[in-house]
Amino acid sequence: MVLDVTALRAHFPSLDHGLAFFDGPGGSQTPRPVAEAIVATMTGPLSNRGTISSSELNAERAVTEFRAAYADLLGVPAAGIVHGRSATQLTYDFSRHLAKTWRPGDEIIVSRLDHDSNVRPWIQAAERAGVTVRWIELDPSTADLDLDTFRPTDRTRLVAVTAASNILGTKPPLRRIADLAHEAGALVYVDGVHYAAHHLVDVAALGADFFVCSPYKFLGPHCGVLAASPALLATLSPDKLVPSSNAVPERFEFGTLPYEMLAGATAAVDFLAAVAPGSAESRRARLTSSFAAIHEYELVLRARLEEGLRGFGDALTIHSTAADRTPTTLLTIEGRDAREAQIHLAGLGVLAPAGSFYAYEPFTALKLVDPALRVGLAPYNTADEIDRLLAGLAALLEL
Template sequence: MTIDVPALRAQFPSLASGIAHFDGPGGTQTPRAVGEAIAATLTQPLSNRGSLVVSERNADAAVVAFRSAMADLLGADPRGIVYGRSATQLVYDFSRHLAKRWGAGDEVVVSRLDHDANVRPWLQAAARAGATVRWLELDPTTADLDLDALDAVITDRTRLVAVTAASNLLGTKPDLARIAARAHEVGALVFVDGVHYAAHAAVDVRALGADLFVCSPYKFFGPHCGVLAADPALLETIEPDKLLPSTNAVPERFELGTLPYELMAGATAAVDVIASLAPVDGTRRERLLAAHHAIEQHELRLRTRLEEGIRALDGIALHSVAADRTPTLFLTFAGRDAADASRSFASEGIHAPAGTFYAHEPFQALGLDVEHGLRVGLAPYSDDADVDRLLAALSAFVR
């Protein structure tokens, strides 16, 4: 199965601007169906959740549909789907929840490959609890985690391992199964940042070995919000700080205040757009798996074209070299500022941003003597014309 890219692009009003978007790792464009779902939910009769009148039932239906859609997307249980304002907020929340049980002698493992949202909250929580932090190191030559010391880093004292499923800077997909197996061997929880991964691959939280998994719908066509997936039985063992009158039921006890029903409806619509890319019979989960297979093949083909074109140019260093990775490339330029490249491309209607992208640890681990690099990220709506424009702009810039 292949993606009908022109038909997909026609669903995104913003693409009529003519901009070639390579900023997907920071957030994709939004299809018309998502905007319509948000507007329809917000303007229909709407109240706090309940069952007495249609406005209450509409709110409840939005929440139920959101949990069902996210469970289908992630291979999870709807009862274990937690809504959050962002993935960063969810990591901070759960770092505080889980750290209540930590103390001196306990250890927390983080990685040099991760976005800072899956590093700093754990470091800060560990410091408050008196726990020790240990690191999985990044090998800059392979752009992957060095797991030779895995058994020494994850010990009988480890309480939690926080690691990414895919680097938002380099695209690297580390060997999560190996990391999770070692963590579970010593009884530690595995907290996975799946924000970048969920935009490019079919997710099965159990197969990944993730006890807690976070992602962000705005990375895959949805509105700005976050999602956490976990086994509801595990969530039952975690006690958050909460208001006394608010429910203690899982997953609601982790969701503070009135939920934004319109954003939940938008996220549900985004999942349905992805599922619609697979014109096959079956459940939504089965269609999502087929769609993601087609997405991966499409993005891999375009990534290969980009890499071949970049390697043919002088003066560009490609740091995304891991064997298993997403269609995200991180580049630096010999004697040139990546920000200048980004500005030059923007003047030609090509959006490829420059920066470190909150990936503080991997950027430092690369040992670069520059302030930032250029990140080029593909999305399902990217096409060959976009790639042609970027390669031409890169060639002109390095000349």
């Protein structure tokens, strides 16, 4: 199935402004149906969840449809879908839930490839519990994890690792890591925030016990989603208010849910399922077709981008070199601050941000001191936009 990019772009009002958005890893643009779903839910009628009035039923429907949509997207039962304000908030919450069972002498393992949201919450929880922290190191020569440094033991309680780096695009050998962790009796918590924007997720196939993602990275509103087996969630006892539900997954969701955000997040899944029109009856099957089309299209765009960047020779250093990676490229410019490049490109209507993007550990492992330029591709990007980016960089290097 070939992606119809022109038809896809017609659903994004922000693209009418002529900007070329290469900042998708920080948050994608939003299609009109997502915004319309948010507005329709907010303007109601809408009340707290219930089974009597139409306004209560609207709230209940927003929750049940959200769980069903993300069950289809992530490949878990609907009762294994937990809503959160963000992936960071969910990870902090679950670090506290899981750490209740940790004891001095236990250990956890985190990775040098991860966004800090899948590192610091675990380290801080380990410090409180008196638990040892070990690392899977990053090999700068491959921009991938060095599995020779991954040594889980029978004292390992948790391995936290990304499915794809938010700055390098690197997709580490997640299933191998998960299998080794499970052999040692450890749980595996996967940051899938960047991965889920480019690949259809199958939590079990990846080997994840917990998988967290953020709908605003793949065309939805700002919120977070955690997926796990309902049976595993039932073993965790979060701190909660006495009157609040103790059912799974409600026991992990504190306070009244933002029904309008749930509706928008559901609309994003439905939009993705319709990207590659087909006759498949199930939403999961339609998502499979859509993500296959998106992946093939993004590979073509990435090849065009990387070929153009290589044309600059030693003037640019491309740090995204892993064999298996998403269409996200980190680069530095010889003798220039990446923020200068960001400002220059923005003046041309090309948005490519500079920074370290909360990826403190990989940034440090790569011995990067100054900000780097991140170019992230999304399904609404075009070959012409890549040419605009390359032309902008060429003009900058001639200044």
